[in-house]
Structures are given as structure tokens and as C-alpha cells.
Amino acid sequence: xxxxxxTDMKRFLSLLLFSAILGNLYSQDLKSIMLNSPDKTRGxxxxxALAKRASATVFTGEKLKLQDLSDLLWAANGIxxxxxxxxxxxSAMNAQDIDIYVFMAEGVYLxxxxxxxxxxxxxxxxxxxxxxxxxxxxxxxxFLVMVSDISRFPGSxxxxxxxxxxxxxxxxxxxxxxxxxGTGLSTRPRATMDNVKIxxxxxxxxxxxxxxxxxxxxxxx
Ligand SMILES: Cc1cc2nc3c(=O)[nH]c(=O)nc-3n(C[C@H](O)[C@H](O)[C@H](O)COP(=O)(O)O)c2cc1C
Numbered sequence: 001x002x003x004x005x006x007t008d009m010k011r012f013l014s015l016l017l018f019s020a021i022l023g024n025l026y027s028q029d030l031k032s033i034m035l036n037s038p039d040k041t042r043g044x045x046x047x048x049a050l051a052k053r054a055s056a057t058v059f060t061g062e063k064l065k066l067q068d069l070s071d072l073l074w075a076a077n078g079i080x081x082x083x084x085x086x087x088x089x090x091s092a093m094n095a096q097d098i099d100i101y102v103f104m105a106e107g108v109y110l111x112x113x114x115x116x117x118x119x120x121x122x123x124x125x126x127x128x129x130x131x132x133x134x135x136x137x138x139x140x141x142x143f144l145v146m147v148s149d150i151s152r153f154p155g156s157x158x159x160x161x162x163x164x165x166x167x168x169x170x171x172x173x174x175x176x177x178x179x180x181x182g183t184g185l186s187t188r189p190r191a192t193m194d195n196v197k198i199x200x201x202x203x204x205x206x207x208x209x210x211x212x213x214x215x216x217x218x219x220x221x
Contacts, residue, residue, distance in 0.1 A: 030107045035116045036067050038074035042183060049182035057187035059140035059217040063105070068185070069142065072216060073111050075179035076100060077145060077172045087113070089172045092164040095152040098172050098211070101202060103127050103143040106203065111144075122201050129201070130213050132192045140186075140215030145198070146172050148162035151207035160211065169211035184186045187216045 058159050064072070074080075077089045091097055100111040101111065102118055105125050107215055109118035130145055131138035148165030149157070173189045180187040198210055 030109075030120035032047050032120060033066075033109065033118040034045075035070040035073065035118065037116070038071050039067060040079060042166065043179070044182040046182075049178050053181040055177075055188040056219070058220050059137050059186055059187070060220055061105075061139040061141050062218050063141050064216070066220070068183070070116075071183070072142075072144070072176065072179055072185070073100065073102070073113075074116075076176045077111070077113060078116075079113050085114075089168070089175050091168045091171075093153060095154075095164070095168070096190045097148045097150060097152040097165055098168050099147045099149065099208075100172070101145040101147060101171075103130050103145060106139065126201060129194045129197050130215070132194045133188075134190070134192050135161075136187070137190075137215050140217045143213050143215050144176060145193070145213045146211045147202070147204065147208050148211050149205070156165070157170055165209060165211060173212045173214055176216065180216060184219065185216055186219045187214045189214055 005108055044052070075088060077087050077098055079085060079126060080088045089098070101121065102109045102111055103126055107123040108121040108126055110121050112119050127143055128135065128138045130143040147170040150161040150165050153161045153164060177187055177189060193210060193213050195210050
């Protein structure tokens with residue numbers, strides 16, 4: 001029978017220590033961000049926000065305050081009727097197929113609407129990938145990237161699912177545009193992005209499709 005030796009124990013402990021250090025280093029890169037409750041009293045009345053809605057061409061890099069980021073995400077696709085688990089944006093057949101990936105200087109997060117937090121996905125500044133061939137927008141402090149998981153739709157008609165996904169993404173994007181218009185932030189809906197590389201770094205499944213992105217920032221002074 002194999003006897004456990006002291007050297008084995010040492011090896012095991014140093015391996016444990018090594019992986020703990022590595023794990024710690026990695027998690028130090030990116031931690032979950034607890035979001036604030038949405039401030040539902042802020043912003044312009046809806047007609048004034050509509051009057052101001054326009055796609056910005058200039059974006060600034062100043063980090064969004066936590067309240068602004070929290071309110072932005074809630075307006076985009078947060079839960080507004082917790083008793084029904086329903087969202088600020090409608091979705092075909094209530095599939096809730098749109099996930100929002102949040103690209104910031106420190107890394108990429110996934111908006112977890114149910115827990116009202118940002119889950120870390122990948123560390124490092126990946127905003128250039130979202131800017132794609134329009135590098136001039138890359139310094140926007142945050143990009144909200146809408147991904148549809150079409151496996152959340154019932155049935156087997158893939159073309160129909162992709163069409164519904166595009167509509168659902170457009171609705172989330174319009175929520176972002178109206179929130180920004182109503183609160184003085186700059187945004188622009190964009191289809192341009194480096195789809196192949198983003199799919200790779202986010203480790204998306206075949207059923208997950210990149211739809212649209214909105215850079216968001218404070219306006220230039
Ligand atoms: C589905 C969609 C995709 C778009 N893609 C891009 C894009 O890749 N790059 C860009 O600069 N603007 C993009 N736009 C923004 C449009 O160019 C802009 O909405 C249009 O010029 C009208 O301007 P307005 O939004 O200020 O009314 C897109 C808009 C939509 C609705």
C-alpha cells in the first residue's frame with residue numbers, strides 16, 4: 001500500500017500555496033462590483049429626453065461614477081418589476097435574451113441584473129476591440145455590448161431567432177440612448193466592433209451573438 005510521505009505533504013502544500021497566490025493575483029485583477037439601487041427620480045421628462053436624443057461623435061475617458069453606471073445599466077435592461085422578474089426593455093416572448101457586457105479600462109464585466117452587480121469576465125482594457133475600425137471612440141469610459149443568447153428562444157427557426165435578437169438588442173440600445181439624453185451623457189448605437197476577437201475573449205457559446213454596442217461617457221467640456 002502507498003504510504004503518504006513528508007515530501008508528498010510538502011509538495012502538496014507548496015502546490016496549494018502556489019495556486020492560492022496565482023488565484024489571488026488573478027482575482028486582484030478584477031473583482032465583482034456591487035451596483036447602487038437605481039435613482040428613479042433623476043433625468044429629464046421623457047419628451048425633453050426625446051428632443052435631445054442624438055448620436056454623439058466625441059467620447060471622453062473620465063470614469064463614470066458608480067451611481068451613473070448603476071442607473072445606466074438599470075435603464076438599459078434592469079429589473080423594473082421584481083415580482084414578475086421583468087425588465088426595463090421588452091423582449092420577444094419574454095426570452096430576456098440580451099446580456100450586457102460592460103467594457104471598461106480595467107476589464108470586462110457581465111451585468112447581473114438579478115443581483116444588481118457586475119460579474120468579472122476578463123481583466124485588461126479591451127475597449128479597442130469594441131471600437132473596431134472606429135478607433136476614435138476607443139477612449140469612451142465604458143462600452144455596453146449587447147449579446148443575444150438565441151438559445152433562450154423556443155423553436156428551431158434560427159433566422160427568426162436572429163431577427164428577434166436584433167429587435168431586442170435595438171430596444172435595449174434605445175433605452176441607453178434615452179437614459180443618456182435625459183441625464184446629459186453621450187452615447188451612440190454602433191454595430192461596428194471586432195466580432196471575432198470579442199467572441200474569443202468573452203468565450204461566447206455558438207448560440208451567443210454580438211448585436212450592438214453603445215459607448216457611453218460624460219460629454220466633452
Ligand atoms: C443599428 C445601428 C447601427 C449603427 N452602427 C453604427 C456604427 O457602427 N458606427 C457609427 O458610428 N454609428 C452607427 N450607428 C449610428 C447611426 O449612424 C446614427 O444613428 C445615424 O447617423 C443617425 O444619427 P442620430 O442617431 O444622431 O439621429 C448605428 C445606428 C444604428 C441604429
